[in-house]
Amino acid sequence: MTTDILLETERLKKHFGAMRAVEDVSLSVKRAEIFGFVGPNGAGKTTSISMILGLIYPTSGEIEVLGQRVTPSHNRALRNVGVMVGAPSLLLAFSARQNLQCLARLYPTVPRSRIDEVLTLVGLQSAGNRAVSKFSTGMKQRLGLALAVFNRPELLILDEPTNGMDPAGMHEIRTLLRTLAEQGTTIFFSSHLLHEVELLCTRIAVVQRGRVIVQGAVSDLLNTQESVHVHVANPAQVAQVLRALPNVGAVKTQAAYVEVQGVPSDRVLAYLVAQGIIPTQVIIARPDLESVFLELTQEPLVTRQEVVMETAQR
Amino acid sequence: MFWNIFLLEKDKLFNRAIFWIELTILTLIIVLVDVGLYLVSLGFSQQAASGLAKSFTWPVGLLTGVGIAGSHAIGGLLLVVLIGTVTAQEYSWRTVHMWLCHGVSRPTLLGAKLVAALLPTLIVLFSSLLVGGVVTAVLTYAIHGNLSLSATEVKQVANFLLITGYSLLPYVTLTFLLAVLTRSTGATIGICLAFIFLVEGIVYSVLLNIGGAIGQIGQYLPVGLTNSLLFQGSGPGPFTVSANIALLGIALYTLVFAGITFVVFQRQSFSN
Numbered sequence: 088m089t090t091d092i093l094l095e096t097e098r099l100k101k102h103f104g105a106m107r108a109v110e111d112v113s114l115s116v117k118r119a120e121i122f123g124f125v126g127p128n129g130a131g132k133t134t135s136i137s138m139i140l141g142l143i144y145p146t147s148g149e150i151e152v153l154g155q156r157v158t159p160s161h162n163r164a165l166r167n168v169g170v171m172v173g174a175p176s177l178l179l180a181f182s183a184r185q186n187l188q189c190l191a192r193l194y195p196t197v198p199r200s201r202i203d204e205v206l207t208l209v210g211l212q213s214a215g216n217r218a219v220s221k222f223s224t225g226m227k228q229r230l231g232l233a234l235a236v237f238n239r240p241e242l243l244i245l246d247e248p249t250n251g252m253d254p255a256g257m258h259e260i261r262t263l264l265r266t267l268a269e270q271g272t273t274i275f276f277s278s279h280l281l282h283e284v285e286l287l288c289t290r291i292a293v294v295q296r297g298r299v300i301v302q303g304a305v306s307d308l309l310n311t312q313e314s315v316h317v318h319v320a321n322p323a324q325v326a327q328v329l330r331a332l333p334n335v336g337a338v339k340t341q342a343a344y345v346e347v348q349g350v351p352s353d354r355v356l357a358y359l360v361a362q363g364i365i366p367t368q369v370i371i372a373r374p375d376l377e378s379v380f381l382e383l384t385q386e387p388l389v390t391r392q393e394v395v396m397e398t399a400q401r
Numbered sequence: 402m403f404w405n406i407f408l409l410e411k412d413k414l415f416n417r418a419i420f421w422i423e424l425t426i427l428t429l430i431i432v433l434v435d436v437g438l439y440l441v442s443l444g445f446s447q448q449a450a451s452g453l454a455k456s457f458t459w460p461v462g463l464l465t466g467v468g469i470a471g472s473h474a475i476g477g478l479l480l481v482v483l484i485g486t487v488t489a490q491e492y493s494w495r496t497v498h499m500w501l502c503h504g505v506s507r508p509t510l511l512g513a514k515l516v517a518a519l520l521p522t523l524i525v526l527f528s529s530l531l532v533g534g535v536v537t538a539v540l541t542y543a544i545h546g547n548l549s550l551s552a553t554e555v556k557q558v559a560n561f562l563l564i565t566g567y568s569l570l571p572y573v574t575l576t577f578l579l580a581v582l583t584r585s586t587g588a589t590i591g592i593c594l595a596f597i598f599l600v601e602g603i604v605y606s607v608l609l610n611i612g613g614a615i616g617q618i619g620q621y622l623p624v625g626l627t628n629s630l631l632f633q634g635s636g637p638g639p640f641t642v643s644a645n646i647a648l649l650g651i652a653l654y655t656l657v658f659a660g661i662t663f664v665v666f667q668r669q670s671f672s673n
Contacts, residue, residue: 134672140502142671159507160667166504176499181416192409193402193503234499 091118092151093242093273094139099148101134101297108134110297112148116242116275116290121268123288123305124277127384131297132277136172136246140165153241169240171248175231177219183230184215187237194238205233210259224251232260236267243267245276249283261287285376295384309373315352317359318344318368325364332358344368403509406500410517419486420521423479427525428532430475431466435536439543458541459548463558466533467526471565472572473597473624476525480569481576481597484518485589488580498671511581511666515659518573526566530558561631568627571651572597574658581662581669626650 094116101109109131116122126132137143139150141162150157155164178186187202206212209229214222219230228251235243248264249257257280264287268274278284284291285305292302301308319325326340329347336349347355352371359366374382414420435457442450442457455461470476491497500510541548575596579589601624608619619625620642629647642650 137670137672142498142501144668144670159501162501162506163504165502168502168504170499170502172498172502174495176495176502178413178496179494180418181413185416189409189412190499190503192405192412193500193505195405238503 092116093118093153094122094244094275095151096135096139097149099135099138099150100146101131101138101143102146107297109138109145112294112297112299114292114299114302116273118273119268119271120289121264121274121287122276123284123291124275124294125279125281125284125291125380126277126294128279130294130384132294133173133246135294136244136277140168140170140172140244142172167238167241169235169238169243170245171228171231171235172244172246174250175227175234177227177230177234179220180218182216182218183211183222183233186219186230187233190234190237197238201237205237208236208263209233210256225253225256228252229256229260232263236272239272241271241273243272243274243276245274247278248276249278249280257283281377281380282375291376293380293383301383305376308379309376310351313348313351313374314372315347315350315355316341316344316368316370316372317347317355317366318370319364319366325359325366328362328364329355329358344370346372402505403513406505406510406513407517410514411520414487414517414520417487419483423483424524424528427469427476427479427528431469431529431532432536434469435462435465435533435540439540454540454544457537458544459537460554460558462537462541463530463534464561466529466537467558467562467565469533470526470529470569472569472627473601476529477569477572477597478594480522480525481572481593482590483521484573484576485580485593486586488514488518488577489584489586489589492580492584493586495671501671507667508663511663515574515577515662518577522566522569522573526562526569530562564627564630567648567651568623568630571623571654571658574655574662578658578662578665581666621650623651623654626654 092115095114097113099109099112101107112131112135114122114124124132124136134143138145138148139152139157141157141159144159152164153167155161157164178189181189183206184202187205191197191199191202203212203215206215209232211226211229211233214226219227222230228248232245232248235245243264249260252260261283264274264276274287276287288305290302290304291308292299294300317325317329322340322343322345326338326345329335329338329345332347332350332355334350335347337346338348339346352369356366356369438453438457442453445453456465468474497510501507538548572593576589576593579592580586583589583592601622605619605622605624608616610616620629626642626647629641630644630651632641
């Protein structure tokens with residue numbers, strides 16, 4: 088594994104007795120990217136993240152963080168990782184500032200001024216001396232983030248970072264994550280908010296029933312699901328022509344147009360022009376991540392595999 | 402890293418209100434007991450008052466103060482509550498997860514926490530000596546006009562202090578083990594107190610009364626070993642073991658409880 092890959096898992100598996108929480112999670116996160124880890128409830132996201140952080144013993148599989156193997160017995164690599172998993176881990180009896188002072192004990196080389204710096208970064212500068220037990224959910228989330236970024240980590244692992252925050256707060260956190268990514272921090276986060284994932288992430292992995300079913304660039308994922316609506320006078324005839332286009336996916340004839348999937352719109356247009364067909368209108372229907380996600384996770388796994396095999400055989 | 406975690410635990414302890422509240426309770430109880438006995442003695446005849454006064458004046462008054470820190474006295478109970486609370490609460494707050502996620506190894510984290518648990522133990526012990534010593538010194542001066550320093554055996558006081566402190570170790574490690582095992586403040590404190598009052602309190606007394614071979618089992622409980630250390634040199638008793646065996650026994654209890662804690666903690670899953 089190269090140092091350009093900051094986080095890599097190979098065939099991670101976790102069984103709790105008869106319950107198979109994670110079956111096969113293999114993913115890799117490259118340096119300086121924002122990687123989204125999405126899936127329905129109970130898909131195995133939090134269990135996978137817990138294994139990556141050495142909190143749970145995997146049934147099998149390997150994990151490497153920053154080029155070093157990580158297990159519950161060997162977690163030294165996590166010194167340069169910032170983490171917020173589930174509800175933030177906070178010393179409720181203490182103030183926000185005291186929580187950061189406690190964490191600062193683990194990083195004696197980080198200057199004490201960093202405490203005020205991160206409190207300002209997450210918008211808690213005026214609440215620094217208030218007891219955390221009095222914080223709202225959103226404030227606790229902000230403090231969790233402050234703790235995660237305190238040591239200027241190379242890799243940030245976040246589980247639902249905007250959970251419990253209002254829209255303005257979510258926007259601030261997204262801006263913060265973008266800024267950190269621009270400064271070179273690699274970010275791996277899971278979220279149920281797919282529009283947030285679409286806004287932030289360069290690559291994603293979709294997990295369902297403990298397996299990664301899709302992994303890749305967000306743009307590629309959306310492009311493959313893109314459909315082109317070609318408005319022509321004679322849809323049935325044009326559909327026949329388009330079915331001969333190499334690597335085309337589904338071609339469906341509608342009342343006033345032909346729907347083409349699986350190839351980018353520019354190739355469709357170039358092919359039609361080459362065949363002497365000039366459409367009256369071309370509409371590119373680009374699904375959002377949510378509709379792609381729903382399509383991927385609502386189909387039975389067996390059906391999807393059959394589709395993949397059928398496409399490969401063509 | 403070990404030292405950093407130890408300093409972290411120290412910071413956390415001194416920032417906890419429960420620590421200062423317990424220290425205040427301990428101080429108040431020592432003062433109330435000694436002053437209360439003094440006030441009661443004022444209503445007795447001179448001979449009876451003189452007898453009672455020995456318990457709250459030097460040299461015995463010094464030992465009484467230290468005794469309050471003992472495992473079956475208020476000091477020990479306060480330690481169980483404090484260590485049980487601060488250790489188990491870190492599971493409910495999930496801050497154990499946080500330290501592990503920041504690359505602190507499990508043995509380092511647990512080792513530092515265990516060593517840090519000795520801090521309140523020492524503070525309770527020396528606070529009892531200090532407060533008890535000062536209060537009984539005042540009462541001694543009030544009654545006798547001097548501190549009876551010539552009658553005070555420093556070596557005896559130091560010995561008693563060491564035995565009391567040493568005998569607290571199994572209870573500290575047992576509390577720690579239960580906190581790690583159950584992850585619950587209530588269960589930790591409840592089981593510990595049940596062990597102290599039911600097993601060591603009632604069962605130990607019953608075994609002593611039964612006598613014979615069965616009665617000898619009790620002397621190998623931590624309380625029995627402590628009593629053996631305390632009553633050394635008082636003449637042979639039916640249920641005392643030698644000082645070496647008592648010292649070894651207490652060490653074994655401490656090591657076994659600590660060892661089990663390490664094994665449990667190493668294998669624990671910290672899921673959400």
